[in-house]
Amino acid sequence: MKQLLILSGKGGTGKTTIASAFIKLSKAKAYADCDVDAPNLHLITKQNSLPKKTDYYGLPKAEIDIELCIECGQCMQNCRFEAISADGKYKVDPFACEGCGVCELVCPVEAVTLKPAVAGELLLYTDGEKVFSTAQLKMGSGTSGMLVTEVKKQMKSAAADVEFAIIDGSPGIGCPVIASLSGVDMVLIVAEPSISGISDMERIINTAAKFGVKTAVCINKFDTNMQNTEKIENFCKGQGISLLGRIPFDLDAVKAINNGQTIVDIDCASGAAVKAIYSKTMELLFEEGGGLRS
Structure with a gap:
C-alpha cells in the first residue's frame, strides 16, 4: 500500500482542507485522520455508516x-x-x-x-469499499503517538488489498507526527507564508528527512504575503525539495468548508490550484525512487 501523508508543522494551515480534497479527487478507498487530539476529517468526508468503536488502553x-x-x-x-x-x-x-x-x-x-486505563477510542468506518480510520484521545491522556500507530494499523488491516491511502497527519513535530511518518512513502507539507509558518515548515522538513521520506511542499494562501511566499520557494529550491504549487486565499473555499464540502466540490480558484497540485503529487508519489528531488 502506497501511503501519502499530509502534514503542516502547525495548525491552521489548511492541511485537512487539502487532505479532504485529495481524498475526493483520488476516490480514495483507504484514508485516516491521525490528528488524534482533535480529529476533524470526518466533518468533511461524510460517512454513511456508524463506526466500529474500540477502546484504546494507554x-x-x-x-x-x-x-x-x-x-x-x-x-x-x-x-x-x-x-x-x-x-x-x-x-x-x-x-x-x-x-x-x-x-x-x-x-x-x-x-x-x-x-x-482507557485513554481513547479507535473508530473504523467501513462504507462499501471505503475504509476510514481515526481515533479520539481522552482529555488529559498521553501516548498519542501510540494511538496514531494503532490508527494506521487499523486502516492497513481493514484495507489490506487497497493500493493507495491518504493520511491526514497531526500538526507539530511531536510523537503523533513521528508515528504518522513511520512507514509512509511520501509527505506533502502544506506551508503558509507567515513567519511561524516558515519556521514550522522547516522543522517538519527536517523531521521528515530523518526518515528518508520523499518530501514535497505546497503553499496555501500564498497571496497573503508574497515576500514570505518567495522565501518558501527559495528555501525549497535551495534544499532540492519539490514545490508543487500555490493555492490562493479564497473566500469561496471558506464557504465550502462551512457547508461540509471539499474545495474541489465547487468551482473556485483554490480548488483549481489543488487539482493541479494533486496531479503533481500523484506523479511524484508513483515515480520510481525516493528521497528529495530538485
Whole structure:
C-alpha cells in the first residue's frame, strides 16, 4: 500500500482542507485522520455508516484499595506528579497519574495497584469499499503517538488489498507526527507564508528527512504575503525539495468548508490550484525512487 501523508508543522494551515480534497479527487478507498487530539476529517468526508468503536488502553493508572490502606502517606510523599491526595481517604487523581508505578513500589501493604486505563477510542468506518480510520484521545491522556500507530494499523488491516491511502497527519513535530511518518512513502507539507509558518515548515522538513521520506511542499494562501511566499520557494529550491504549487486565499473555499464540502466540490480558484497540485503529487508519489528531488 502506497501511503501519502499530509502534514503542516502547525495548525491552521489548511492541511485537512487539502487532505479532504485529495481524498475526493483520488476516490480514495483507504484514508485516516491521525490528528488524534482533535480529529476533524470526518466533518468533511461524510460517512454513511456508524463506526466500529474500540477502546484504546494507554498507560496504566494507580488505584488505592482503601480497605488495605494504612494511611502511612508513603505513596503521596513519593509521587512526583502530585497525583495522590488524602482528603479523608487516600485517592488517586487519574488525570494527574502518569502510571509510573512508584506508589505501588513503596506501599508497605500492597494497597496500590496499577490497572489498565482507557485513554481513547479507535473508530473504523467501513462504507462499501471505503475504509476510514481515526481515533479520539481522552482529555488529559498521553501516548498519542501510540494511538496514531494503532490508527494506521487499523486502516492497513481493514484495507489490506487497497493500493493507495491518504493520511491526514497531526500538526507539530511531536510523537503523533513521528508515528504518522513511520512507514509512509511520501509527505506533502502544506506551508503558509507567515513567519511561524516558515519556521514550522522547516522543522517538519527536517523531521521528515530523518526518515528518508520523499518530501514535497505546497503553499496555501500564498497571496497573503508574497515576500514570505518567495522565501518558501527559495528555501525549497535551495534544499532540492519539490514545490508543487500555490493555492490562493479564497473566500469561496471558506464557504465550502462551512457547508461540509471539499474545495474541489465547487468551482473556485483554490480548488483549481489543488487539482493541479494533486496531479503533481500523484506523479511524484508513483515515480520510481525516493528521497528529495530538485
